[in-house]
Amino acid sequence: MFSILLTADDVQASEKYVTVTAERLSIYENQNGQLVEMGHLLKGMEYGVIAESGNWLEIQYGDRRAYILKAATTSSDGKSIIKKSGNKKEVGAIEVTEDTTIYDNATGALIPFGVMKKGVSYPVINDLGNWLEVHVAGRIGYIHSSTTKKIFSPADRYFKVVRDNVPIYENRNGTLIEVGRVVKGMDYERVKDIGNWHQIDFGGRTAFVLKQATEPSAGKAVTWQGNVAGKYSLQAKEDATIYDNSTGKLVPFATVKKGISLNVTNMSGNWIETIVGNRKGYIYIGSVTFLPTDVVNPKTVYTYTQMQRDLTILEKMYGDFLEVHTIGQSVDGRHLYAVKLGKGKKEIFINGSHHAREYISTNLVMEKIDQYAYSYARGTKIGAYHTRTVLDDTAIWFVPMVNPDGVSLVQLGHKSAKRPQDVLKMNGGSTNFASWKANVRGVDLNKQYPANWNNLCCNARYPGPENYKGTKALSEPEAKALYDFTLKHNFRAAISYHSSGEILYWYFKQQGSQLQRDEKLARKISNTTGYSMVPKSASGTGGGYSDWFISTQKMPAFTPELSPYAGRQPVPLKNFDRIWKQNVTIGLMVASEMK
Incomplete structure (x- = not known):
């Protein structure tokens, strides 16, 4: 023309x-x-x-x-x-x-x-x-x-749908494939104008809606989300409705077809958040599955809340071979989570963050869960170990954060506690909790286990940031939960991660064949990680989880100190790559060694 x-x-x-x-x-x-x-x-x-x-x-x-x-x-x-x-x-x-x-x-x-x-x-x-x-x-x-x-003119940003059941298409090599639908009367933002089509963002996908079924809109009916990258992806198990909740009421504004994947931007309870036409939308968790992908970001100050979110995603993503259980509660009522990974009848156990300032161990444990599960789903190896073969024979149980109240104190300060004035008093009035090791009641959880507890040395006299063993063994709910959990299982080995020194505790009064077996495995862990084995003469005097496990379960237990010595503070996050490289195969190695 x-x-x-x-x-x-x-x-x-x-x-x-x-x-x-x-x-x-x-x-x-x-x-x-x-x-x-x-x-x-x-x-x-x-x-x-x-x-x-x-x-x-x-x-x-x-x-x-x-x-x-x-x-x-x-x-x-x-x-x-x-x-x-x-x-x-x-x-x-x-x-x-x-x-x-x-x-x-x-x-x-x-x-x-x-x-x-x-x-x-x-x-x-x-x-x-x-x-x-x-x-x-x-x-x-x-x-x-x-x-x-x-x-429409090319400059128009928004459109309103004016027909019923308008398809959303994806262009796959020149063929239009229906991936969902938009809803009559609803507004959307488009990415660009393409001839007879609107290009839209459909949960991270490039998709198209026919202009003929729409009219220009001012876009005032909704709160626009802006560009938000999806961290992981879901796949619809059935044709699933996507709801707007900007007014506090669930209003359908799109659907995603069965088998189609969308990026996830957040989670809230039983609802998965995604973005469609620059609108924040929610899909019921029961109508989707999660596609295998990296979930955990271990190079961050990893909080209890983030751990909860990631565990929810991991269980949805890998529900065939990953289970999340609650084994107790902390003093302040936070859940103590245990994760079972694998299908094997034999079991080993790995835990982290007995000590609050040592939360880098939670980063490591969660990354292990994430990467081991991803490798299992894909059928790949980690190092020399075929993950699926190992985990079909031996299940690994993880408790990523034994001390969630203490970790929250270190990361978020005294207002994270239910009784903030009590923890301030125990901390000498300081709001700096970087050196805090104990739980929220000022008890060192790795001095709580009934292994020579009465004779422990070097104890603080009163509750505080570190080294107070409590009024009796297992007085604290976190330690008692781990104790009870262990007794319900027949773990062949245990690893209790701590954070600073690049050394390996492995000995607590073993003798004979038990000593030979445990020392052999400790040497293999030492050779893999580069951590020095602590001499028997310098090993702990009791009270720790590994001490109790060795003495009562008669099976090997190890306490690796993960990082170069960092002093009385959290390990710098810049050390994580080194820690991961040293420890990535340890869980699979120990699982494969225990016959």
Whole structure:
């Protein structure tokens, strides 16, 4: 199509006017050298003229130049035109769905002065509901909105769906595949205008909605989300509804088809959050499964809340071979989570964060769960170990955070505790809890186990940041939960991760064949990690989880200190890559060694 578009300076009151003398004066547009009728003007009415061109007069017709026959007009002064077309900004565009009368309303009465032909597209300068204001040949006119439909310009950001059950398509190698649906009456933001299609973000996918089923929208009906990257992905187990909750009420605004995957941006209880058309949407957790991917970010200050979220995702993602259990509660009521990974009848046990400031051990344990599960799902190896083979023979149980109250104190401060004034007092009034090891009652959980507990040395006299063993063994619910959990199982080995020193505790009064077996495995762990084996003469005097496990379960237990010595503070996160490289295979190695 060829047309001459008007500039801003053209769209203004003309200095030349004519009066139409024919009963019906056609308006033409020059489309590729051919005159195409776009409408007509009425006899006796005055109009503004832009220029003369031979036998033709050029007039302004919306955002273009159109033509009328000069012989069907006579020159006039334009005084009858009360409202002339000034330089008004366009607010949208329409297509005329039937031949439509254009009215003047300057006097308060509707006076016809022209007709737009069916199929003509036209810019609108004001939307008054039932009436649309337009520029026509130097004057302001009005057309009834019932005879039009809104159309899009490339600059339009939002659209409203105007039909039922409108599909969302994905373009797969030139073939349109339906991946979901949008809902009539709902607004969406588009990424770009592509011919007859809107391109939208559909949960991280590039998808398309047919323009013909939509109209332009101001986008005021929803709170727009902005660009949010998805951390992991879900797959719909059935055609699943996506709800808007911006008003506090669940309102359906899209569906995703069975088998289609979308990115997940967050979780809230039983609801999965994703983004569709730049709107935050929620899908019920029971209607989806999670696709295997990295979940845990171990290079961050890893909180109890983040651990809860990640465990929920991991269980949904790997439910065939990963289980999450609650084995007790902390003093402040936080759950103590145990994770079973694998299907084997034999079992080993790994735990972290007995000590609050040593929460890097939770980062390590959670990353093990994440990477071992991912490897199992994909059927790959980690180091020399085929993960699925190991975990089909031996299940690994993990308790990632034995001391969630203490970890929260170190990371979030005294206000994370139910009794903040009590922990402040135990901390000497300081709000800096970086050196805190104990639980929220000021008891060192790794001095709580009944292994030579009565004879422990080097104890603090009162509850506080570190080294207070409590009033009796297992006085603290966290230690008692781990104790009871262990007795319900027949673990072949245990690893209790601590954080600082790159050494390996392994000995607590073993003798004979038990000593030989445990020392052999300790040497293998030492050779893999590079951690020095602590001499028997310098080993612990009791009270620790590994001490108790060795003495009562008669099976090997190890306490690796993960990082180069960091002092009385959390291990720097920059050390995690080194820690991971040293320990990535340890769980699989110990599991494969225990016959």
